[in-house]
Amino acid sequence: MKRRWPKIKHFMQHPDEVQKRMFTKLVELAKNTEWGKKYHYKDIRRFEQFQERVPISSYEDLYPYIERMLKGEQNVLWSSKINWFAKSSGTTNARSKFIPVSRETLQKCHFRGGRDMLSLVVVNKPDTRFFRGKGLSVGGSLSPNPHWQGTYYGDVSAVIMHHMPRWAQYLRAPSLETALMPNWEEKIEAMAAEAIPLNITSALGVPTWTIVLFKRILEITGAKHIKEVWPDFEIFVHGAVAFQPYRELFDSLAPGISYMETYNASEGFFGLQDDLSRDDMLLMLDYDMFYEFIPLSEVDKEHPQTLTLDQVELDKNYAIIISNSSGLWRYKIGDTVKFTSLSPFRVKITGRTKHFINAFGEEVIIENAETAITAACNATGAVLNNFTAGPIYLGSQSKGGHEWIIEFAENPSSMDTFSTVLDQTLREVNSDYDAKRHLDMALIKPVVHNVPEGTFYEWLKQRGKIGGQIKVPRLANSRVYLDEILNLVNSRF
Template sequence: MKKRIHDIDLFRKYPHEVQQELFQNLINTAKGTEWGKKYGYADNLSVREFQERVPISSYEEMYPYIERVMKGEQNLIWPSKIEWFAKSSGTTNARSKFIPVSPESLEDCHYKGGKDMLSIYVNLYPDTKLFTGKGLSIGGSHRPSEINAKVNCGDVSAVIMQNLPIWAEAMRTPPLKVALMDKWEEKIEKMVELTVKENVTSLSGVPTWTYVLLKRILEVTGKSNMLEVWPNLELFTHGAVAFGPYRQLFRDIIPSDKMNYLEVYNASEGFFGIQDQAGTEDEMLLMLDYGVYYEFIPMDQVEEENPKTLTLDQVELGKNYALVISTNAGLWRYKIGDTIRFTNLSPYRIKISGRTKHFINAFGEEVIVENAETAITKACQATDAVISNFTAAPVYMESGKRGGHEWLIEFEKEPNNLQQFTQVLDETLREVNSDYDAKRQNDIALQEPMVHIAPQGTFMSWLRDKGKLGGQNKIPRLSNTREYLEEMMQYLEVRS
């Protein structure tokens, strides 16, 4: 672990050199593939030539290649044999994405990220007792592809678990056959039964589903908090959704100043970031030697047909960028849909600010997920509320009426004053977003937000009814259309 910290320090100190070397390795490795031949990788491309020749690709544009690989063709986008695909269905969209996972990306990106996470944690907390117990991880499931039974598809967590070495499997709980069950509610009950008997020292998973498990454990055991079940619990490694709105939930259920929280940026497409400082919450070190070459699209160019991308040495502090990656699994100049913001340039640290398709900009207010989560966290603090889940959408202008935003929020603990909650939510959005503030001046374009409280269990029930319960599935925090909000409001009417 100490040796790996030295390697991390190396790319902290020489980020551009590390990325340049990695870029050349990717190009040289893939020059004999169908994709590499099409774009002339054998010409020893410079980064500029690479950007000029290779188009930025969405999933839909890369899918014809991915589909062929799933059907069994090889050496199309990457030379190694690809037999695993991470099924990405992070939102409730009906169509799933299947992201290729090569042996190199599994070993040098996903596994490396997991090992680095432990190395960084031990470096931050040298007196840790983490390895005296087991790590509980909440994963998804996998199954043979419908296209080709010889390849497997599943949540990235399931792909990783299924391929773990024996020594790593011995350090985790529950057993693999339970961790990979596909019936979520049965899996929760089985996990409760088996894990309460273990000495669990760490948790990893999506905050939403992890909390569901912990809450169920307390119901079954009759304990008042998780330290009565696992007294040596000291770490929760979390990702997929921002932790800010969930922080109080976990503090209530794990009441210990010694409990540590570590944010990671682990997507189906790769492992990109790890929190490397204590107490920085959602600020993460961008990991530069994982077989991923990074480019960044300024947000004002995201919708352009051929946007100009920036390399790492060209980014600026505080600006939002859409993330573009080229990887050791054959994704080339692939726009993954996430937006990030740099909080530090030496070393490069980032915060996830949202999704390129998850925002509200019906009136030029450009509210992104990061704005919404900051505002809702402050509103909860001001009104002693604890949030469980939320979604928001625009209210379009009608004849003689102003527009606005409508929120549907499920609380674990409802605010003591909903009007104050709404006011703080609105005021914080005005503080963190000047465009929103301008539209709210004298209610010119936007009126005060409307907030509806959803009964507890609403979001989970809705996901269950759509067959999307568990794994990395989640409801979009923000949408520029009313599709999700109206569907959920109608769902509530039917249930009532």
């Protein structure tokens, strides 16, 4: 693991060189694909040519090509054979997405990311107990592709687990059979039963579902916290959703452990928390991935300006554009980030390009919401389970506002104080929101619902969205999620 550290330091110190190498490699390997011939990759020598010829693509733009790949066609977007697809959770719309996963992406991106995660644990914790036991992986499931025999799709975590080398399988728990079970409720029970007798030293997963598993283990064992079950448990590696709102709950479930954030998605592995004393992530630059960034002000333009790493600035929000070794070309992954360091390049995830509230020009992004809800929890002693928020539309006799549905593990000391701090913090971190809130002219104080524990689980279950990679949409610019959840609460609780 330590041998990898000098290579990580190399791309930290020479980012432009490494990214140019990634760009040249990707274009060269794809020049004889259908896509490469369409855009004359064989003649591309400079990024500016690539930028001029190749359009920025959404999933909808690439889907006609991906659909053909799902039906068995090869050499369409990428040169090597593609038999695996990562099925996204579809949190921004009802339709699932199927992201092609090549062997190069598995080896040079996802697996390299996993190995680098272990390397950085060793670098940060030289006396680590990580390898004394097993890592508990909370993952998803796989299904045969009905369109073409011999191909499969599933959560990216499940695709990765299925292909893990033997040494990595040895380090993890539960068994692969249990980890890939399709029924999530049965899987929680099976995972708990398998894991309790083992020496678990770490866990890897989405915070929300890891909490469900840990709570079930404590119910079965009668232990007060996870360290009573596994004394050597020392680190939780998390991703997919912001961790800060869950930090206090994790501290009570597993006191004294360390945390490491990863930036891993269906489209690839992008970042790792290289320094556990910081709250940002190192952008990983040698993962068969070439990066571009769109300033947030340009996102909705037909032909937005894109920047390379040498052009980005600190503390500005950018939408990420990637080109990778699975044939995603100038692809909008939907995330927004800001750079917290330019030497080396470190980022924080600030939200989604489609997950925001902007019904009144307030442009509230996920980072704003998570900062505000964390402040409100801290001020009232509340512990969060889950939340979502959306707009209250202007009516003929009413003003507009925001409506929050929040499920607490521990209720706030005062809901009125919670709502006030939430509102005040949003005003502090978002000047557009503050302007709309001035004298209640455009927006009234947020309406906050404290819903019973289990509400979000039941809602996801009704939508057929139970799984290790499924996330509650934090913000929406419509009332679809709000109305569904409130109707559930009124009918079930």
